[in-house]
Amino acid sequence: xxxxxxxxxxxxxxxxxxxxxxxxxxxxxxxxxxxxxxxxxxxxxxxxxxxxxxxxxxxxxxxxxxxxxxxxxxxxxxxxxxxxxxxxxxxxxxxxxxxxxxxxxxxxxxxxxxxxxxxxxxxxxxxxxxxxxxxxxxxxxxxxxxxxxxxxxxxxxxxxxxxxxxxxxxxxxxxxxxxxxxxxxxxxxxxxxxxxxxxxxxxxxxxxxxxxxxxxxxxxxxxxxxxxxxxxxxxxxxxxxxxxxxxxxxxxxx
Amino acid sequence: xxxxxxxxxxxxxxxxxxxxxxxxxxxxxxxxxxxxxxxxxxxxxxxxxxxxxxxxxxxxxxxxxxxxxxxxxxxxxxxxxxxxxxxxxxxxxxxxxxxxxxxxxxxxxxxxxxxxxxxxxxxxxxxxxxxxxxxxxxxxxxxxxxxxxxxxxxxxxxxxxxxxxxxxxxxxxxxxxxxxxxxxxxxxxxxxxxxxxxxxxxxxxxxxxxxxxxxxxxxxxxxxxxxxxxxxxxxxxxxxxxxxxxxxxxxxxxxxxxxxxxxxxxxxxxxxxxxxxxxxxxxxxxxxxxxxxxxxxxxxxxxxxxxxxxxxxxxxxxxxxxxxxxxxxxxxxxxxxxxxxxxxxxxxxxxxxxxxxxxxxxxxxxxxxxxxxxxxxxxxxxxxxxxxxxxxxxxxxxx
Ligand SMILES: Nc1ncnc2c1ncn2[C@@H]1O[C@H](COP(=O)(O)OP(=O)(O)OP(=O)(O)O)[C@@H](O)[C@H]1O
Ligand SMILES: [Mg+2]
Numbered sequence: 053x054x055x056x057x058x059x060x061x062x063x064x065x066x067x068x069x070x071x072x073x074x075x076x077x078x079x080x081x082x083x084x085x086x087x088x089x090x091x092x093x094x095x096x097x098x099x100x101x102x103x104x105x106x107x108x109x110x111x112x113x114x115x116x117x118x119x120x121x122x123x124x125x126x127x128x129x130x131x132x133x134x135x136x137x138x139x140x141x142x143x144x145x146x147x148x149x150x151x152x153x154x155x156x157x158x159x160x161x162x163x164x165x166x167x168x169x170x171x172x173x174x175x176x177x178x179x180x181x182x183x184x185x186x187x188x189x190x191x192x193x194x195x196x197x198x199x200x201x202x203x204x205x206x207x208x209x210x211x212x213x214x215x216x217x218x219x220x221x222x223x224x225x226x227x228x229x230x231x232x233x234x235x236x237x238x239x240x241x242x243x244x245x246x247x248x249x250x251x252x253x254x255x256x257x258x259x260x261x262x263x264x265x266x267x268x269x270x271x272x273x274x275x276x277x278x279x280x281x282x283x284x285x286x287x288x289x290x291x292x293x294x295x296x297x298x299x300x301x302x303x304x305x306x
Numbered sequence: 307x308x309x310x311x312x313x314x315x316x317x318x319x320x321x322x323x324x325x326x327x328x329x330x331x332x333x334x335x336x337x338x339x340x341x342x343x344x345x346x347x348x349x350x351x352x353x354x355x356x357x358x359x360x361x362x363x364x365x366x367x368x369x370x371x372x373x374x375x376x377x378x379x380x381x382x383x384x385x386x387x388x389x390x391x392x393x394x395x396x397x398x399x400x401x402x403x404x405x406x407x408x409x410x411x412x413x414x415x416x417x418x419x420x421x422x423x424x425x426x427x428x429x430x431x432x433x434x435x436x437x438x439x440x441x442x443x444x445x446x447x448x449x450x451x452x453x454x455x456x457x458x459x460x461x462x463x464x465x466x467x468x469x470x471x472x473x474x475x476x477x478x479x480x481x482x483x484x485x486x487x488x489x490x491x492x493x494x495x496x497x498x499x500x501x502x503x504x505x506x507x508x509x510x511x512x513x514x515x516x517x518x519x520x521x522x523x524x525x526x527x528x529x530x531x532x533x534x535x536x537x538x539x540x541x542x543x544x545x546x547x548x549x550x551x552x553x554x555x556x557x558x559x560x561x562x563x564x565x566x567x568x569x570x571x572x573x574x575x576x577x578x579x580x581x582x583x584x585x586x587x588x589x590x591x592x593x594x595x596x597x598x599x600x601x602x603x604x605x606x607x608x609x610x611x612x613x614x615x616x617x618x619x620x621x622x623x624x625x626x627x628x629x630x631x632x633x634x635x636x637x638x639x640x641x642x643x644x645x646x647x648x649x650x651x652x653x654x655x656x657x658x659x660x661x662x663x664x665x666x667x668x669x670x671x672x673x674x675x676x677x678x679x680x681x682x683x684x685x686x687x688x689x690x691x692x693x694x695x696x697x698x699x700x701x702x703x704x705x
Pocket of ligand 1: 065068092093095096097
């Protein structure tokens, strides 16, 4: 049994079968990549996992509990954090405040009307947030406005915010999309470090094969809403069906 | 001090000093001088400054922090006023129960309105709140006449039960008081040709405003306040960070409704009357203007905005053509008449025009409101450190 078990999930948008009959098992403490051509249904699948979409059929179990029908914040509190394609951070807030929020969410839960404590005097939380900023190498930027950071740093902050919650499953949707080579490599290094240092399961959607083959221990290839094959990176590289459906195109394009 | 850091303690002390000394500060011109008409240090207007200050401080907790633009907050003001009036009719003319009940009743009503309106966001939320307020106004005017007094409104009457107060002496009328100290009573102090008025009602309202302001500072600096700013900044990230934004927004809505109720209760405590027009949509719009004009999301902005609008409404509107002619009398007749003709549309009844122009200029050039203006001026004077003042000051009003 994997930590995440997706069974027979289907999702239809009007006349379009975005997800056909998806079965997927993600083993604990592995990095599992989901690849596939544009429109394959990767983001749709991810949206099902985090509660943004409710599938028409099938079940999604996380750690033995169903996530279906739960709100995104509830699923997050179960231990699933999500990194978005374009970094989603609190642009109007300082970098430190951005980090304080997930720390409060982790300790105090989904809603706590604590209007009479000064947040900067909550030593436990502030120390935790500052330690996370150190780990992300962004302690110097703590008082900067988050919106003013580079895209690479916003991504870094977003990943750090997710990690502050100590999730058991981290979902990343094209974390390096639109990044320059250097930023991409930094992100790869950061993710490698995360997987080495923590007990965490990572599921990553990615177009960039360099990223996929640097990180993934298992790969699922999705095409037209159904998984084509699932195997180790080495096997996937040589798989004729995969080359046909996906890798061939992508390598021509590159 | 008071659980605040140094910066915010100083801000609170400054505001406390300004409100306590307001009778001096607002009356800088000697009686009888040409400038005396610009004096704002009379009780009625000073009370309005602080009461609308409270209204705007509360509104800002919702709008400035979460970005949810309510167009119906006058309803809570009105409900608070009616509740306070009924306390004065049924219990006592002492303002304490009246004010306390106005906060509670407005809080409950805002819980209902917020619970329904917050199912939507953006413009739909604004329209829902507007609809609620206009419904309340219409009800107060018609169906609910037995409770609201309809068109005539309500005043304390001699024959009201007032079970806690003893019978009034013959010929006496019920007067709002604080344990016997009447709201309308004033102490006047004349120094040379200056006249300063210290009014009980004003000081009661001013203390209420200081408490409100202090609470707002606490909320701004709390994790709760940060969550409210997070809602405005990125609700998506918030929900995917395990936080339920709904109860946060509803709590902000109810808190701001209670502030509005307090303002409504204080109005009744000052002038012992209430009418449905207090809930009209223009009154809801006014608090939006005050907050944006002063600086949404800043601590002091809403108070400044409220003060500015109330000053203009009461002072600018009193300037008439005759006064203009006096001002420009030193000029040759032709130029005098020309100037008067040019200025005239902007004063007296035309003060709305001036307000509209100022509002437009502020929104276009100072999206952070008067507070941003103040910060820019301050920065000109002390170039050395780019002032990390109120970090809230940087937030621009929600679109
Ligand atoms: N909310 C929606 N409403 C209607 N159609 C949708 C919706 N979301 C996705 N689709 C469609 O479903 C299909 C799968 O989309 P999805 O975004 O999951 O693909 P993807 O694999 O993530 O592609 P990409 O690599 O381009 O990100 C596409 O054809 C898309 O147009
Ligand atoms: Mg996608």
